[in-house]
Amino acid sequence: MLKKRATIRDHNAEASLFSRRVAVALVLVYSTFGLLLYNMYQLQVVQHQGFQTRSNDNRIKIVPLAPNRGLIYDRNGILLAENRPVFSIEITPEEVRNLDTTLAELSQLLDLEATVISEFHQQRARERRFSQVTLLDNLNEKQLSKFAVHQHKFPGVSIEARLIRYYPHDEILTHALGYVAKINRNDVKKLEESGQQANYAATRTIGKLGVERFYEKVLHGTVGYQQIEVNNRGRKVRALEVEPPVPGSDIYLELDINLQRKAVEILGEKRGSIVVMDTRTGGVLAMASTPSYDPNWFVNGISFARYQSLLASTESPLLNRATQGGYPPASTIKPQIALLGLNEELITSKTRIWDPGWFEIRGVDHRYRDWLEWGHGWVNVSTAITESCDTFYYDLALKLGIDKMSEFMFQFGFGEYTGIDIAEESAALMPTRGWKRSRFNLPWYAGETVSVGIGQSYWTATPLQLAAGTAIVVNRGTHLVPRLLKETVTDQVSTPALIEEKPPVTLNNPEYWDIVLDAMEDVVSTVKGTAHTAFRNAPYTSGGKTGTAQVKSIGQDEKYVAEDIEERYRDNAMYVGYAPVEEPEIVVVIAMENAGGGGSVAAPAARDLMDFYFGVAAKEEEEQ
Amino acid sequence: MQTNAERQRHPILQKLHIDGPLLLVLLCLSVLSLISVYSAAGQDLALIQRQAIRIGFAFFVMFVVAQIPPPTLQRFALPLFTFGVALLLAVLLVGVSAKGAQRWLDIGVTNIQPSEIMKLAVPMMLAWFISEHGLPPSLKRVFAAFLLLLVPTLMIARQPDLGTSLLIGSAGLFVIFLAGISWRLIFFCIGAAAAFAPVLWIFLMHDYQRQRVLTFLNPESDPLGAGYHIIQSKIAIGSGGLEGKGWLQGTQSQLEFLPERHTDFIFSVFSEEFGLIGVAGLLILYGFVILRGFTIAIRAQSAFEKLLAGSLTLTFFVYVLVNIGMVSGLLPVVGVPLPLISYGGTSMVTLLAGFGMLMSIATHRRLVMRGQ
Numbered sequence: 002m003l004k005k006r007a008t009i010r011d012h013n014a015e016a017s018l019f020s021r022r023v024a025v026a027l028v029l030v031y032s033t034f035g036l037l038l039y040n041m042y043q044l045q046v047v048q049h050q051g052f053q054t055r056s057n058d059n060r061i062k063i064v065p066l067a068p069n070r071g072l073i074y075d076r077n078g079i080l081l082a083e084n085r086p087v088f089s090i091e092i093t094p095e096e097v098r099n100l101d102t103t104l105a106e107l108s109q110l111l112d113l114e115a116t117v118i119s120e121f122h123q124q125r126a127r128e129r130r131f132s133q134v135t136l137l138d139n140l141n142e143k144q145l146s147k148f149a150v151h152q153h154k155f156p157g158v159s160i161e162a163r164l165i166r167y168y169p170h171d172e173i174l175t176h177a178l179g180y181v182a183k184i185n186r187n188d189v190k191k192l193e194e195s196g197q198q199a200n201y202a203a204t205r206t207i208g209k210l211g212v213e214r215f216y217e218k219v220l221h222g223t224v225g226y227q228q229i230e231v232n233n234r235g236r237k238v239r240a241l242e243v244e245p246p247v248p249g250s251d252i253y254l255e256l257d258i259n260l261q262r263k264a265v266e267i268l269g270e271k272r273g274s275i276v277v278m279d280t281r282t283g284g285v286l287a288m289a290s291t292p293s294y295d296p297n298w299f300v301n302g303i304s305f306a307r308y309q310s311l312l313a314s315t316e317s318p319l320l321n322r323a324t325q326g327g328y329p330p331a332s333t334i335k336p337q338i339a340l341l342g343l344n345e346e347l348i349t350s351k352t353r354i355w356d357p358g359w360f361e362i363r364g365v366d367h368r369y370r371d372w373l374e375w376g377h378g379w380v381n382v383s384t385a386i387t388e389s390c391d392t393f394y395y396d397l398a399l400k401l402g403i404d405k406m407s408e409f410m411f412q413f414g415f416g417e418y419t420g421i422d423i424a425e426e427s428a429a430l431m432p433t434r435g436w437k438r439s440r441f442n443l444p445w446y447a448g449e450t451v452s453v454g455i456g457q458s459y460w461t462a463t464p465l466q467l468a469a470g471t472a473i474v475v476n477r478g479t480h481l482v483p484r485l486l487k488e489t490v491t492d493q494v495s496t497p498a499l500i501e502e503k504p505p506v507t508l509n510n511p512e513y514w515d516i517v518l519d520a521m522e523d524v525v526s527t528v529k530g531t532a533h534t535a536f537r538n539a540p541y542t543s544g545g546k547t548g549t550a551q552v553k554s555i556g557q558d559e560k561y562v563a564e565d566i567e568e569r570y571r572d573n574a575m576y577v578g579y580a581p582v583e584e585p586e587i588v589v590v591i592a593m594e595n596a597g598g599g600g601s602v603a604a605p606a607a608r609d610l611m612d613f614y615f616g617v618a619a620k621e622e623e624e625q
Numbered sequence: 626m627q628t629n630a631e632r633q634r635h636p637i638l639q640k641l642h643i644d645g646p647l648l649l650v651l652l653c654l655s656v657l658s659l660i661s662v663y664s665a666a667g668q669d670l671a672l673i674q675r676q677a678i679r680i681g682f683a684f685f686v687m688f689v690v691a692q693i694p695p696p697t698l699q700r701f702a703l704p705l706f707t708f709g710v711a712l713l714l715a716v717l718l719v720g721v722s723a724k725g726a727q728r729w730l731d732i733g734v735t736n737i738q739p740s741e742i743m744k745l746a747v748p749m750m751l752a753w754f755i756s757e758h759g760l761p762p763s764l765k766r767v768f769a770a771f772l773l774l775l776v777p778t779l780m781i782a783r784q785p786d787l788g789t790s791l792l793i794g795s796a797g798l799f800v801i802f803l804a805g806i807s808w809r810l811i812f813f814c815i816g817a818a819a820a821f822a823p824v825l826w827i828f829l830m831h832d833y834q835r836q837r838v839l840t841f842l843n844p845e846s847d848p849l850g851a852g853y854h855i856i857q858s859k860i861a862i863g864s865g866g867l868e869g870k871g872w873l874q875g876t877q878s879q880l881e882f883l884p885e886r887h888t889d890f891i892f893s894v895f896s897e898e899f900g901l902i903g904v905a906g907l908l909i910l911y912g913f914v915i916l917r918g919f920t921i922a923i924r925a926q927s928a929f930e931k932l933l934a935g936s937l938t939l940t941f942f943v944y945v946l947v948n949i950g951m952v953s954g955l956l957p958v959v960g961v962p963l964p965l966i967s968y969g970g971t972s973m974v975t976l977l978a979g980f981g982m983l984m985s986i987a988t989h990r991r992l993v994m995r996g997q
Contacts, residue, residue: 022935
């Protein structure tokens with residue numbers, strides 16, 4: 002009984018003790034819940050913004066969209082550079098389970114060459130991590146369909162469709178038009194320096210040469226962006242927002258592709274260059290340089306062997322001879338020398354000298370020979386141009402001196418960049434005393450002055466410089482800057498290119514222009530003119546000047562016999578011409594390396610080209 | 626008076642030995658479970674079906690357990706505990722390993738996890754052991770109870786299964802606490818535990834467990850490695866904001882940035898999609914379950930029933946605390962599911978079996994009175 006009562010008392014005490022403990026526990030539990038809730042409040046309300054941002058960083062990836070590159074047309078609207086859709090196989094190495102097996106399977110499936118795999122590895126080493134690396138460009142239909150069927154077996158490998166540049170005229174105008182090629186490290190560096198790397202985020206190629214390079218900014222356009230939602234493996238789930246890219250502007254060039262093709266045809270197998278420039282605008286209608294190469298090789302990455310062969314070729318196909326080829330201008334610059342002589346009043350239109358076939362500096366035992374062995378007899382400034390008498394100019398040059406000549410020739414653009422709208426240009430060389438001193442640490446010799454008088458010695462000029470310099474004569478002093486761009490078209494709004502001029506050449510008496518221009522006309526129209534044969538019966542008027550540039554100096558008593566001389570040492574054939582005489586439209590410059598005489602080789606080439614320009618050949622065909 | 630009134634309110638439920646309010650909250654939580662798992666598991670209907678079947682089965686188990694009168698539970702305590710310890714021993718000797726832990730026992734048909742049995746056996750055993758000689762227990766008995774508790778807890782920790790051993794350990798400690806041992810002893814024990822921590826760190830913890838603790842202390846130190854889970858979970862919770870991103874709209878979970886989405890980290894999915902408002906609602910439901918458990922414990926008539934009910938309730942609270950604390954970066958990552966919400970059958974069945982005991986205690990009151 003006693004024990005039982007005690008138990009009952011215990012029971013009540015137990016109950017109250019237990020209840021107190023439960024009360025403590027309940028307080029603890031609820032305050033803990035309060036703590037949990039407070040922590041949640043901190044995370045979900047106080048720090049919400051930060052976590053929201055991190056959540057978006059997790060899921061939203063910004064994918065840049067490449068703008069379509071602007072197209073390039075010739076002056077008549079014929080496509081010179083277009084964008085073609087191609088399919089390529091792209092691999093994201095980080096998403097591939099086993100790269101080596103995948104590559105092995107792919108090369109078996111698509112019948113790939115071993116070089117494709119090795120090039121892929123080279124390419125991969127250059128790319129950033131987690132970026133796509135191209136395995137195979139330009140898939141053919143068979144490869145495309147084969148891969149499409151087996152695509153599910155290759156995670157991390159995908160087919161991408163994109164536009165690549167294509168040049169339908171192949172090697173015809175490579176040097177002027179240039180090409181695009183893959184963006185390399187140097188390009189990336191340059192883009193970074195100009196703050197343009199964001200704009201190129203999705204772009205794979207960049208203009209590397211010619212117009213494509215010079216007008217890169219105009220052609221490229223503005224990058225677009227796509228916000229995509231990705232999962233934890235970075236795979237796209239859906240697109241959220243798109244800011245479309247702005248395509249680049251189309252551009253029209255002054256070039257006439259048909260005239261250009263004709264020029265290349267005329268050059269044929271010869272090394273050389275032809276430039277046709279509009280004397281009214283400075284527009285370059287044709288600018289050929291041979292030998293050339295196919296720009297399409299570079300677009301998808303040229304093979305090392307092929308590039309090496311281009312580099313190593315003794316024919317220098319990579320050289321743009323029109324703007325980088327430094328040729329001795331030879332007699333083609335006699336009109337400008339004549340102008341200087343007249344302007345300095347060292348000669349008049351009447352001044353005559355006797356040409357025995359050679360010239361001697363008084364007191365120096367060296368004969369400067371005229372190309373005409375027996376001499377031209379009595380010549381004045383006009384006949385000296387028409388018949389291309391050297392002796393007259395030897396004499397004049399010596400009277401002028403090198404300083405006056407180079408100073409005057411700088412005004413005609415010699416020894417300076419023409420400012421044409423491509424970057425590949427050489428200033429060539431207009432020698433001066435100072436130049437010779439700093440180059441060779443030697444004084445200027447009078448004998449060199451004599452040679453400069455007929456465009457030889459150290460003097461070199463590019464065909465484009467000759468074109469621009471001749472245009473100055475034709476335009477009586479107006480100095481137009483040669484230019485390839487005709488107009489840019491953005492959103493169907495056309496903006497014509499600006500006609501640029503340099504300071505004009507002014508003469509004391511404008512009649513001097515007429516004296517020289519008349520003489521140039523006589524080169525073509527008179528029987529004694531050096532280009533008369535070439536232009537016989539031309540249905541249009543023209544003027545010009547032939548030039549035969551000595552590449553190798555001939556010994557004192559040697560004779561120049563072309564057949565006896567190695568091809569590389571034969572004369573360069575030069576011609577500068579303009580037409581029509583009444584209202585000049587074009588200047589034509591022909592430079593053919595080791596081709597022979599200016600009158601016999603270059604002048605007929607100019608005739609051929611001018612005929613084409615004036616539609617003569619076509620008319621003759623029509624008549625027949 | 627109160628008991629009469631309650632009995633009159635739910636005569637049928639009383640007969641079925643079901644506690645109405647508790648059942649209602651448990652059903653609410655089960656629905657939330659299905660909704661959350663559906664979203665977290667990528668709208669996998671087959672998975673939801675399995676979860677629904679498991680929930681159904683778990684409720685059935687609860688119903689069956691609720692029919693067992695508390696004295697019978699008391700009689701089962703020692704045999705169940707002994708049986709459980711024997712199974713744990715077997716696990717240590719011949720258990721099946723998975724993911725670096727040896728937790729399962731292959732009984733031919735299926736694998737069983739004896740530690741789950743201990744989640745119920747330990748509070749039953751300690752409640753029986755301590756209540757037998759009246760409350761508060763003597764120091765000697767408390768000491769003996771500690772030893773009884775230590776055996777299964779350490780065995781489970783050895784598997785290793787830190788989460789379960791934590792739950793079982795705390796279940797036992799809650800029995801001892803509720804039994805009314807002196808506060809002085811409680812504080813002494815806390816001090817001793819603090820002193821024991823370095824020993825635990827150096828000798829008893831596995832490398833991966835230490836790593837978890839280190840990562841917990843500074844998750845940002847290794848954002849792509851061990852800290853990834855915690856960081857992504859916090860981003861999910863934080864980006865949910867006040868109102869949440871909406872059901873099935875949680876980007877962290879739908880785009881699979883969250884790990885273990887439908888199991889241990891389902892709370893992150895829930896918070897991301899339903900926001901702080903949803904979280905508060907969930908905590909209210911949990912708070913109600915605990916309040917109801919305590920009410921049942923206080924109204925229980927024997928010390929065994931009180932201690933068992935109190936311990937089960939507090940263990941449920943530990944589930945909630947450890948899971949939410951873990952996914953929100955307050956506690957280290959230990960594998961404890963969010964009770965009644967996380968996908969997974971075993972813990973659901975064990976939990977609802979425990980609630981079955983609570984219901985039995987709540988509804989067998991008259992029989993107990995008659996017995997006395």
